[in-house]
Ligand SMILES: NC(=O)C1=CN([C@@H]2O[C@H](COP(=O)(O)OP(=O)(O)OC[C@H]3O[C@@H](n4cnc5c(N)ncnc54)[C@H](OP(=O)(O)O)[C@@H]3O)[C@@H](O)[C@H]2O)C=CC1
């Protein structure tokens with residue numbers, strides 16, 4: 001496939017930013033990766049590695065590391081924001097302080113902001129004035145950085161209000177190992193990507209407690225039901241939840257040892273305290289903040305989210321994980337498809 005190459009900036013030099021920089025470099029783009037840790041950027045430039053986040057990987061030389069944000073964005077139109085959700089406003093404020101040309105922002109983070117209950121594209125629209133923001137595109141789907149950086153086959157979805165912008169980002173990333181689909185359902189893509197992390201924490205807890213595949217299948221299936229219930233009330237298409245950013249990302253995150261959310265849940269299930277689990281991870285566990293946001297969203301939209309409620313009690317109210325599972329299993333009996341009307345959007 002003939003592609004026009006360009007300068008692309010990746011903001012965030014962690015696992016996902018680095019793996020996506022590799023995809024872009026494989027497509028021939030000049031990639032500038034910005035990070036706030038000078039030692040890591042020095043390592044990327046001098047040794048072409050990022051040992052903390054992708055220990056086994058050698059990086060293409062087309063990837064250049066930067067710590068100066070102004071230099072990173074010179075002659076760049078498209079930037080990939082790959083920092084944890086809670087750092088997004090901070091980096092956008094830094095960019096807004098000097099940027100004068102409009103940007104296409106591609107966000108690849110998976111979260112919802114607690115309290116404001118904004119999706120990430122909405123946070124970006126709040127932080128960047130209209131004259132600096134040409135388009136916002138989300139890229140999401142079942143895609144562990146560890147496997148993308150090994151160039152293992154991976155599929156993701158892009159979405160935006162302006163689908164022409166999404167298609168341009170599809171062209172920017174797509175290659176033989178990294179297949180990119182489009183989906184116009186921006187709300188569904190962002191909600192599925194964010195909320196699967198809650199269920200992945202739950203799957204990790206279940207495995208940590210010693211429960212088996214039956215319990216995990218139940219969590220994935222009933223987790224998807226409650227994500228779809230909320231998503232549809234927020235305006236998403238129910239079909240999106242049967243796609244890559246719905247069931248696809250749920251499967252990969254609930255079943256993979258690469259998932260930081262699964263790993264954190266696993267440690268919780270084995271009896272460790274949340275603070276010690278997070279301190280030992282060294283990488284972001286988005287599901288913790290997203291549990292708080294989803295708990296608040298469930299109240300706002302009056303949607304039943306029993307797994308999210310149980311996770312909230314474990315994470316923020318000190319509930320014993322075993323008691324949380326017992327609570328889920330002893331809920332009032334019900335019809336499996338009782339919520340179908342909600343999922344299909346009927347009154
Ligand atoms: N890893 C994956 O496989 C995937 C991750 N994602 C999503 O991508 C997002 C980023 O995750 P990921 O790369 O994995 O996270 P990591 O924890 O691997 O890396 C996060 C990076 O962001 C940097 N960072 C944190 N806070 C700031 C800040 N205030 N200013 C500048 N840089 C900051 C960190 O710097 P430092 O090293 O100094 O802490 C680190 O380089 C998350 O929302 C995640 O859900 C989506 C799909 C796949």
Ligand SMILES: O=C(CO)COP(=O)(O)O
Nearest residue numbers: 141142143144259260261
């Ligand atoms: O989103 C991911 C894979 O699609 C990565 O999940 P974790 O953040 O749990 O590692």
